[in-house]
Amino acid sequence: MLKFAGILLILFAGTMIGFLQAARFAARPRQIREMLHALQRLETEISYGQTHLPEALSRISGMVTQPLSNLFASIASSLSRDSAGYGETVRECWEAAVISHWPGTAMKKPEREAVLRLGSTLGGSGREDQLKHIRLTSIQLQAEEASARDDQHRYEKLSRSLGMLGAALVVILMV
Amino acid sequence: MPQTLLELFPTSLRLVLEQIPAVARESLEEIRIRENRPLEIGYGSRYSFVREDGALTDRYREAFVPSKELCRALLERVTNHSIYAVEEELRRGYVTVSGGHRIGLAGRTLLDKGQVSHLRDIAGFNVRIARARIGVASEVLPELLDFNSRTIGHTLIVSAPQQGKTTLIRELARCISSGEWHHPNAREWGSRKVGIVDERSEIAACERGVPTFDLGPRCDVLDACPKAEGIMMMVRSLSPEVIVVDEIGRPEDALAINEAIHAGVRVLATAHATDLKDVFARPVLAKLAADGVFASFVLLSRDGRKVEHRVVTAEEAIRETSRRYSRTIGSTPRDAPRDASWDTPRDAIVQGSLAPAAPSPAQVNVKARPMPVIRSPNAIMPRGDEDA
Numbered sequence: 001m002l003k004f005a006g007i008l009l010i011l012f013a014g015t016m017i018g019f020l021q022a023a024r025f026a027a028r029p030r031q032i033r034e035m036l037h038a039l040q041r042l043e044t045e046i047s048y049g050q051t052h053l054p055e056a057l058s059r060i061s062g063m064v065t066q067p068l069s070n071l072f073a074s075i076a077s078s079l080s081r082d083s084a085g086y087g088e089t090v091r092e093c094w095e096a097a098v099i100s101h102w103p104g105t106a107m108k109k110p111e112r113e114a115v116l117r118l119g120s121t122l123g124g125s126g127r128e129d130q131l132k133h134i135r136l137t138s139i140q141l142q143a144e145e146a147s148a149r150d151d152q153h154r155y156e157k158l159s160r161s162l163g164m165l166g167a168a169l170v171v172i173l174m175v
Numbered sequence: 176m177p178q179t180l181l182e183l184f185p186t187s188l189r190l191v192l193e194q195i196p197a198v199a200r201e202s203l204e205e206i207r208i209r210e211n212r213p214l215e216i217g218y219g220s221r222y223s224f225v226r227e228d229g230a231l232t233d234r235y236r237e238a239f240v241p242s243k244e245l246c247r248a249l250l251e252r253v254t255n256h257s258i259y260a261v262e263e264e265l266r267r268g269y270v271t272v273s274g275g276h277r278i279g280l281a282g283r284t285l286l287d288k289g290q291v292s293h294l295r296d297i298a299g300f301n302v303r304i305a306r307a308r309i310g311v312a313s314e315v316l317p318e319l320l321d322f323n324s325r326t327i328g329h330t331l332i333v334s335a336p337q338q339g340k341t342t343l344i345r346e347l348a349r350c351i352s353s354g355e356w357h358h359p360n361a362r363e364w365g366s367r368k369v370g371i372v373d374e375r376s377e378i379a380a381c382e383r384g385v386p387t388f389d390l391g392p393r394c395d396v397l398d399a400c401p402k403a404e405g406i407m408m409m410v411r412s413l414s415p416e417v418i419v420v421d422e423i424g425r426p427e428d429a430l431a432i433n434e435a436i437h438a439g440v441r442v443l444a445t446a447h448a449t450d451l452k453d454v455f456a457r458p459v460l461a462k463l464a465a466d467g468v469f470a471s472f473v474l475l476s477r478d479g480r481k482v483e484h485r486v487v488t489a490e491e492a493i494r495e496t497s498r499r500y501s502r503t504i505g506s507t508p509r510d511a512p513r514d515a516s517w518d519t520p521r522d523a524i525v526q527g528s529l530a531p532a533a534p535s536p537a538q539v540n541v542k543a544r545p546m547p548v549i550r551s552p553n554a555i556m557p558r559g560d561e562d563a
Contacts, residue, residue, distance in 0.1 A: 052257040079256050088185045088248040090256050123251060126293055127259040 007175075011167045018163015025156045027106035029148040031068065035107075035115070036141050038064050038072065043134050046127060053090065053123045054079040071101040094119030114140040179274055180304065185248040188214075191239050194229020203304055204337065209281075210246045210298035213238030217337075220477060250297050253278050265294040274387060275305035275380025303337075305377060307388050311339070311482065312346040317358040318486040319347075319471055321441075325364045326416060327351065328470030329436065331463075332445040333454055338475045339482045340445040341421060345378050345388055347443060348419045352391030367441075369394045370415030372405030378421055403427035410438045417441045429459045436468060450474060451492050464492065 038060050045056035054076045061072035078093040095116060102112050118137040122130065181189055192206070195216065205217035213235040214225045223231040224238035232238060241249075253272055254261050264270045269279045281299030284291045321328040334340050350357065354366030373379050373396050379386035381398040390396070395413050397405045402420050406428075409415050418435055420428070423444045432442050448454045451472065455461045463469065472492050474485045487495070 046259055050257075050260040052255040052260055054256060089251050123254075123256040123258060124247075125258055125295075126262055130259045 003175075007171050010170055010174075011164070014167020014170065015164045018160045018166070021159040021163065022156045024106045025152045025159065028108065029145050029152055031105055031107050032111060032141055032145040032148055034064050034068055035111070036138055036145070038068060039118075039134050039138050039141070043131055046130050046134070050127075067101065067105040070104070071097055074101065090123040091120045094122065111141060111144050114144070177274060177304075180272070180276055180302070183249075183252055183272060185245050185252065188241060188245055188249065191225060191227060191229055195225060196229075196231065199223070199231060205304070206300075206302040208241050208246065208249065208300040208302070210243055211240060213240055246298060246300070249300060250280075253300075262293065266291050268294065269375070271376040271380070273380070273382050275377055277303045277305070277375065277377055279303065305380065305388075306342060308339075308342050308346060309349075309389075310346070311343055312350050313355075313357045315343065315473055315484050315486065316347060316350055316356060317361075319473070320356065320358055320361055321470065322360065325361070326367055327441055327443065329442045329468055330444070330471050330473060331454070331460070331469045332443075332473045332475065333448045333451070334445075334475035335449045336447060338477045340475060341377050343473070343475065343482070343484075344419055344421065344443060344445050345390070348378065348394060348417075349389055349391045351417050351443075352393040366391070366393050367416040368414065369417045369419060370409040370413050370440075371396045371419045372400055372402050372409060373398050373421070374400060374402050374405065375421060378419065403431040406431035406435050410435050410440060415440055417443060419443045421445050422447060424457060424459055426459055429463050432463065432468065433466075442468075451487065451495060454492075464489070 041060050041063060042056060045051040045059065049056070051059070057072050057079070058076035061069045061076060064072065075093055075097045078097065079090065098112065098116055098119065114137050118133060121133045125133075181192065184192060188208070191214065195203075199216065199218045202219040203216060204219075205215075205222075207215040207217070209215075215222055215235075215238075216225055216231075223233065224235045226232050226237050227239040250258070253270055258265070261270050265280065268281075269277050271277050279301035280294060280297050281301075282294045282297035285293040285295060287293075316327070319327045319330050332340050332344060348369050348371060349355075351367050352369040354364065356362070356364055369391065371378050371390070371394060373381065376399055378388075379390055379394075379396040379398065380388055381396055384396075384398060386394070386396050395409070395415065397408060400408070402423060403425070406418055406420065409418055418440050420432075420442070421444075423429070423432065423446055432444070435442055446454065446457070446460055448457060448460065451474070454464055454472065464472075467489055470489055472487045472489075474487065476483050476485075
């Protein structure tokens, strides 16, 4: 009886690990897409609204969903005047926020590099220049999104079944 | 120095500025930050360099030197991290931050079809601290009144930079819109509607459209609006009785002022010029003055913290400048000893009893040129034929 319960637990845990892994593969392209939407919104704020950066970022944070929303909100709050402790330029604030929030997202290193590079130019030049940088980042992110979707197709189901099968293997070996 | 302004500076610079002596801090006028060059402040018509511990010194080698990173951070903070949103201001060479403080910028200009399109590599900042001085207008205003129409006459305030033009015009606007005429005979006049065209956002220092300086109850502000267009917009839709504009000097300003005057609006304007001679040497101002647009001119000069003013009516101004019409080669430094005519009592000038000052070598009297003889075309062969 005890053995049976153990087998069930192992099978359950293995399946869950597989499902979690699969969910990460599914979340990555979705979050990249959301990041792209956020950049598009930023582009509009800069080109038509000429909204100041802290305000634009806090508006964006209200528009996107969770892990990214926190990221933008923390950049916006560290840019606003009274909290100078987090850094003084956009680049410093952006870097600190991206590095601390990135582990909470499903996105990987290439996306992080692209986003960090955007942070070092944001707010520091004229409108045309800003739009070019944002578009460049969008293009990079689109490429990453395509490869993330590829990975999703390839590994999502695989990791789901692998989790369960791995658990089954452990059970067989232990019995 | 206001706390809000201090918060604008990057931490390392703020630490230095917080330590400067209280005397200098209270009369602080300018903070000049130049990349990799000594930090300088201007206070009470003097200047000093600032050491890293906040002490003032005359020796620039000991002074605190702002680094490149500090200047970049400062630029980002004064533009609220959004250079793209202040491109228009950069093109004109300054940004105005909340509180009405103007920050002049020096850098490398980029040209587009011969016009300045952008300022980049910004390495010099001049932070000018705006102050509201309640009461500065009480001595000036009584001399500008027009008793027939129970309001003020058209007035031009003239001075060199940094002598308090904007402070005075702001205070005049407040007095007019709250009906404080400072004259016993004008006690029952009531207030007037004042329209301010605030192209540089310095007079009213609007934040989201609401003035941060006290401008009285009956004041409308067109913030960041080009003067000429703004004057027309005011006249058309806001029915002002007095229009206040800062730093006129372009031809379109003169056109708009003429329009406003003939629409029954009183104009209160300022202009950069050291004295009346300069006014009559600047084409647009000279035209306005010669047309008799302005009823009076206010000349400002400053000695230490005290601002002195002199009010000259239009007739006196024309008489004075035509008598003493002269050209100065180059201009005199601002801290040069003052012109003797400043110290002569006003009555002497009015009666014309003052003998013309002995001509100094720097002054050239211009005599009326004899008219050229007009010859009839028949008397001389056309030049083209001679050459052929």
